[in-house]
Amino acid sequence: MLTRREFIKRSAALTAASFVGMNLPFQLDKAFAETEADKWVRGTCRLCGTGCRVDLGLKNGKPVVIRGVADSRTNLGYLCMKGMLFYKVMGHSDRLKRPLYRAQKTEKFKEISWDQALDIAAKAFAKAIQTHGNDSVAYYGSGQAQTEETYLFQKVFRAGLRTNNVEGNPRLCMASAAAGYMTSFGADEPIGGYSNIEKARCFFIIGSNMAEAHPVVFRRVMRRKLDNPKEVTVINVDPRISPTSRIADMHVQFRPGTDLALLNAMAHVIIEEKLYDEAFIKDYAVFKKQGEKGPENVDFEAYKAFSADYTPEKASKICGGNVTPDLIRKVARAFAQSGATVSMWTMGLNQRLHGVWANNLVHNLHILTGQLCKPGADSLSLTGQPNACGGVREAGGLCHLLPGHRLVENEKHRSRVEELWGVPAGRIPPKPGLHTVAMFQAVNEGKVKAIWINCTSPAQSLPNMEPYRKGMAREDVFVMVSDIFPTRTTELANLILPAAFHFEKTGVYGCTERRSQLTPKAVNPPGEAKPEVWMVREWALRLAKELNDPVIAKCVEPFVGLKEDYDLPKAIWTEYSQKITADQDNDLRGATYEVLAKMPDGVQWPAPTEEFALKGGTVTKFLRGADPMADKEAKDDKPYQFYGRPDRKLYVWLRPYKPAAEEPDAEYPMYLSTGRIIDHWHTSSMTGRIPELMRANPYAFVEINPKDAQKMGIAPNDMVEVESRRGKCVLPAKVYEGPIEGMVFVYWHDMAEERMINKVTKDAFDAISKEPEFKICACRIRRLSGPQALKPFVVTM
């Protein structure tokens, strides 16, 4: 078995050998036990939102290797280390194998049978509903759950249990991007996709360290740049110098949160120097501001007057860092004049008090310069999780959404969904449920009495986590968790249900670029672990009896008696894709399981027919000739039909610069920001158990700018306390020309008690998207000691 180091050495040798046309006695894919695998099963990577296609290699039925799929239009055969190694999760000894239960959270867990577990779960939820009402129960799911799972959960909760307390962890990462697309374009998700990378002449990478967070997409950007060094400009906008900054022609480093001023100043330059696309604006744009009573139309002159205030000189003062008026002008010109600019961003813009505004401001630049729907031009929000789009945003996994990109508050949408589900009118409550922070605050207050947490660990991933951990630990709140490994959240559960992992069950993931891809079951899950779709069905049937409510059973009626490994998820996908998405903007009727199984990669919606789906689906939305909905919804003969709205327009929003929720002050004089590193995924419940990945990154660090470190007498690896008004952590220091002076950056994956940085972060959230501002809060740091021997840590039973 190859170690990571050995793999890199062989890569080095192979690259050198290819220069001189030399054949070496090994090939990398053979090194990865190709000769050992006797069967290959094609699926999608379990980790980030890129959507790499993989082949899982089995030997005697056991997973032994993963390789990339060369024909895939997402990863082109490449994988990162997490993608290559996640098969090691499957046979891991820490896997949860049997349901576990304790009546009191202070007791030890006991193994119970599935019958007992499902009875307990049904009784607990029934009791809560009967005693405290329908909204005393909740579901908190995940952007890593398969679409079939999220869809079935939300169907049972909404139409069965009659609550819209359906949420998921994409509230913490993508809600601002979704709301940004909705407010700017009238429709969620990107217009284009990765195919624009190879045609772009300018990359505007803001609020993203894609070299580590989306390494395989970054590889395409890097390749494009390195192959065309003079023709392609890379602009990286980040308060931190990251590995992504290494390929940047211009790195813009600013005080956290001031990017709102920067983006407005860029628009200022574009207007002042007449770099905007007048025809595009005339045909496709309207200007909007948020008035007292709601959105108001304004004209281009009003927008110009608004932008006039954000001179490069003014913005440069607000931004600090290396942001000179000259740099702003250079960046704006490069953006506007390339003719093919792709913007990419993730959490730096989304996890903000004004995350939706930040998204709008990037879309503004594309609308003003007409850089949408054209080859190489796109405003492409990179999705963090593998199925935040497909499952949660598209299939109704947030408290205000219904499946098929519908809204809870829209009566016609509710009626339509009730009709399609065959449930009585009025079953779905008319108001959105509790968004994530509100949901867990309700747990804290004992207002939510029973919660099902699936495939995520909010006890570690919520900002300002300590009060929420205390809340989940309440004895009067029934907490049930379905997962594959013990986590900080299973530690607070009454009932733990062992879940099947990726490739141990069949289901669909929808990635960043509107692409749905199927991963079939390849191996059995360990012990008695079950797919979540089976759990929901069995639980719903019991709940229907407990509450004497046949409509709950009706929600799962089409799926009763189906075998859980394939037929059950297929039936759920069929109902969702054929009935729910029909004629919606995420039309997936062409993407049947049979079609998805034929594709080397998957299908981009809208894909209303199988014929169109087999060609790959819609590469560019709103473009006539490329998007069947654009043709169908065309109101005139313009080439772009922005059918998200009746007026077929895109909105340029007047959004001001406003500071973060908590800025540094005398008591807490530094900015704290947090993020991921390449080898660890989220709370490291998976990657922390893969030896190669854990060895490379055994614990989290706090990155400190060398000037700050010098002032405070902090040397590399010194132990440093990072403290805010909410809590503190102790971490080893990495002194690094990374974060801007006055800011520290902490990796958030570490589960060790003293290193979970969400104890320190703040749970202020965007008023529109309800997404918390993980990226900015105020802290102070102090040196505690010299280097200490540290132990890597993951939660075990």
Place this chain on the structure above:
Amino acid sequence: MPIAGLVIGIEPQVMHQATQAISALKGIEIYGWNEDNIVAVVESKTSNEIELAQKEIQRQPGVLSVTVTYLNVEDEVNP
């Protein structure tokens, strides 16, 4: 720990001596050779040491050129 892939150009007549000399150097692993090139991988503690290794290889008999064709560098914490 940086890892570099190297192509080393060698005078064809002295290939045998060159491979012997280079494989004796610390931190350098030969992966293959043909008539006039050796493919090797250097592993070291710092990027500076990669450069020193390059110079050391250059000094060996029969070596015409040393080219780094692949470099993997994890972030180095400045001591």
